[in-house]
Amino acid sequence: MYKYFGSVTTSDREMLRMDIMRELLYKQADELLVMKNAVNMMAIGNLDVKFDIPTTTRIAPEQISEGSLAGISKLDFFQTPISMLKYQTRIRVTDEAKARQIANNQIQMSLVATARGLAYQMDADIASALVAGAAQTTAATYTWDSLSATPATDFANAIGKIFKNTNILDTDIQNIRLFVPAGIWAHMMKPIETGYLRLTVKDWMQSQFGIVIYPSRKLTTSALTVLASPETAMFLTYNGTAVPTAEQERIKGIGDEYILTRYYNTFVVPDSKTNVGTASFTDSLGNAVIGNKTSRLCTITGVSS
Numbered sequence: 001m002y003k004y005f006g007s008v009t010t011s012d013r014e015m016l017r018m019d020i021m022r023e024l025l026y027k028q029a030d031e032l033l034v035m036k037n038a039v040n041m042m043a044i045g046n047l048d049v050k051f052d053i054p055t056t057t058r059i060a061p062e063q064i065s066e067g068s069l070a071g072i073s074k075l076d077f078f079q080t081p082i083s084m085l086k087y088q089t090r091i092r093v094t095d096e097a098k099a100r101q102i103a104n105n106q107i108q109m110s111l112v113a114t115a116r117g118l119a120y121q122m123d124a125d126i127a128s129a130l131v132a133g134a135a136q137t138t139a140a141t142y143t144w145d146s147l148s149a150t151p152a153t154d155f156a157n158a159i160g161k162i163f164k165n166t167n168i169l170d171t172d173i174q175n176i177r178l179f180v181p182a183g184i185w186a187h188m189m190k191p192i193e194t195g196y197l198r199l200t201v202k203d204w205m206q207s208q209f210g211i212v213i214y215p216s217r218k219l220t221t222s223a224l225t226v227l228a229s230p231e232t233a234m235f236l237t238y239n240g241t242a243v244p245t246a247e248q249e250r251i252k253g254i255g256d257e258y259i260l261t262r263y264y265n266t267f268v269v270p271d272s273k274t275n276v277g278t279a280s281f282t283d284s285l286g287n288a289v290i291g292n293k294t295s296r297l298c299t300i301t302g303v304s305s
Contacts, residue, residue, distance in 0.1 A: 017248070025118065025260055033119050042237070043237045045241075049081065052079055053269060055273065084238050092256070124284065128289075130297055131219070131222065133294060134297035136298035137300075138158050141154060144223075144304065145184050173209070176227050178205075180214070185215035232269060237264045243261070
């Protein structure tokens with residue numbers, strides 16, 4: 001270990017470099033996320049957390065006569081836990097790559113590829129949790145790539161399901177997002193004529209409903225309607241210091257190895273105690289996962305074959 005500038009050592013320099021690599025990786029991956037538009041992004045310092053969920057989201061005022069007091073309103077809670085999932089990437093740069101002076105390029109390209117892979121995986125995990133966590137569902141009249149398709153009507157039915165089964169306010173409609181399978185995204189660009197205007201299906205729906213539509217490679221045959229809110233779903237990432245998430249190691253006779261780790265998980269906020277643990281899906285390792293459901297999520301099945 002050698003010292004630089006009096007107090008900075010080689011170990012310090014390596015730690016700083018790894019911190020920068022980790023932050024660049026996380027930043028690039030988060031920027032590539034599509035499903036981040038469906039969840040509330042939250043960084044926490046623990047690997048396990050319990051959320052206190054209120055049994056109601058609305059306490060109504062009571063009309064009373066002068067000189068009297070309203071009855072006492074007490075907000076009750078129930079708890080639901082979640083634990084972080086661990087994802088890791090190992091990057092190796094050989095001594096030969098350093099000798100040929102291509103090590104920096106290799107690291108940079110590896111970081112870009114790792115960010116893409118991390119974003120792809122996070123998108124898949126978020127989509128799986130949200131689709132499984134949708135307590136409401138409606139069927140498309142026709143697939144959205146057919147001439148008889150009525151995506152606006154199908155989406156209106158999904159919005160109706162959310163409003164009918166939740167206590168959301170009328171103003172919440174501006175926070176509704178629609179995610180469609182990437183395979184039919186081009187069909188959302190089909191032109192339609194309304195009076196003297198010629199718009200695409202996507203532009204017309206966005207202007208009429210005040211929503212935003214996103215394509216997702218993680219959806220196949222169903223679209224997903226989301227009321228984006230911290231009360232719907234959260235994407236939790238670990239930002240604590242107890243576990244190292246960026247490490248560098250010298251492999252004797254081979255080269256340098258960089259280990260980048262990220263802990264995260266998607267938490268669907270149950271809208272009632274009966275919806276805790278009622279969702280099930282399979283994760284990327286093939287493990288059965290139990291999650292929560294909420295009526296603030298609605299799938300539209302059969303939009304693509």
